[in-house]
Amino acid sequence: MPATALITRFAPSPTGALHLGNARTALFSWLAARASGGHFVLRVEDTDAGRSQDALLERQLDDLRWLGITWDEGPGVGGPHGPYRQSERGSIYAEALAKLEAGGQTYPCFCSPEELQLSRKVQLASGRPPRYARTCAGLSAVDVQRRIDSGAAPAIRFRVPDHRTVEFVDRIHGPQRFQSDDIGDFVIRRADGSVSFFLGNAVDDSAMGITLVLRGDDHLANTPRQLLLLEALGMPLPEYGHLPLVLAPSGTPLSKREGAASLTDLRAQGYLPDAICNYLIRLGHACGHDGWLAMDQLASHFDLARTSHSAARFDEAQLRHWQREAVTHSTDAQIEQWLGGHLDALQAGEERSAFVAVVKGNVLFPAEVDELVGVVVHDSVPVSADAKAQITEAGPDFFVSAGSLLATNAGDFKGWTRAIADATGRKGARLFMPLRSALTGATHGPELAPLVGLMGNARVLGRLERAQALAGK
């Protein structure tokens, strides 16, 4: 590995669906590792047993793989720093906890949630920052034992050192400085014995050899706690980079509740993974290239130094732009696979591939193809109001001519339309629009010639007759 190689990670918590903000953090971490010749670790933060679900985890991993993000270490692939699920790393945390305790840097806390909430309220009301009041910080060993004997299960708090200045250089925001006196003693082990985010996350990043932690801006103010913890433990400190948040179009932060921007939903709508990556690499990052980037080109256009410091809004119009690009950059075979079951009414093989070639330029999402499939396979199609107007304008005789000229020009669209032009005196839009309207029921769509070829003469004739009837009324 190059000396500048970065070891990065993504550490999702399987308590919900991955949204675009998560996806961007994952993508940037992955790209930072790839661009530097380093590697990328995936770790599962499932310490909250009550909210973590295996099904959710599988979905997250699946969405990540679908996006094209692959991990060098983590669930399913193993690696030297496993296990990669925090729920299986209990002994590692126990060791860290023991070390902190031996150093006198922890103490058990018996305060109830109600007491803590009240305390916070009181402090807030008197204009002070709500910090833990160290109620249990001075409990004697006898006291502690007595409470435990009477059945109380304490949480463990980290004793934050007084009057310390914690400094670090954020890879995105630059030099940071915090005062330890602004930080209350925080819980590192819950009463149920599970380890808190602050401890588990920091210990794992360090123990797994992560050199750069890229995460959301919302963790910036958490970083000094973790630095203090790691320092007390004598463990190596990773560098940190805090990515600005991704906001919903409304300007509010993207939350797990806003399903619209979840990877799973985007995928279900038919968005292509490459489209999402092309969008994401330009969201809060100046990639310096306006054109389409294939997945293997992404890393060479990624530069941590080009990352924005301010939050970015999710704009579906831009995602759609990249979706269009993704469709045009896909091969016909890929499109056929993407369209999947929407093509069932068509014969596999030649008919499907011909159809794909014809409609490719007109489709953004698989569901849009249904109508077009109907045009090709159904006997009748719904006729839009615009199309009906076109048909009426042309009049019944137009369709009589078109129908009678079809037999002599079967399979020759150009010859057929020329013959209609000669017979009716119509050309250009006045010729093609009524024809398109009669044949497809719509005033717009893919190129007419190949579409007609796909329809077959019988269907064409039937639709001409119906148009004739429609125009006659």
Added chain:
RNA sequence: GCUCCCAUCGUCUAGAGGCCCAGGACACAGCCCUCUCAAGGCUGGUACGAGGGUUCGAAUCCCUCUGGGAGCGCCA
């Protein structure tokens, strides 16, 4: 309330004192091309949150304010 982060077109961004009466992309409008839509080509409008400094010169540096966000959880 305290601490911290952030602030350029509608959106994503370029811009690290003069190259900027601010450039690109998406979106929007008009035109061209075209049987239509899409694509493509051309044209157009729209932005440095406010106020003070510093400087010959500020979108760029400093301060204040305003606005947005985060953290201060036995959530992560």
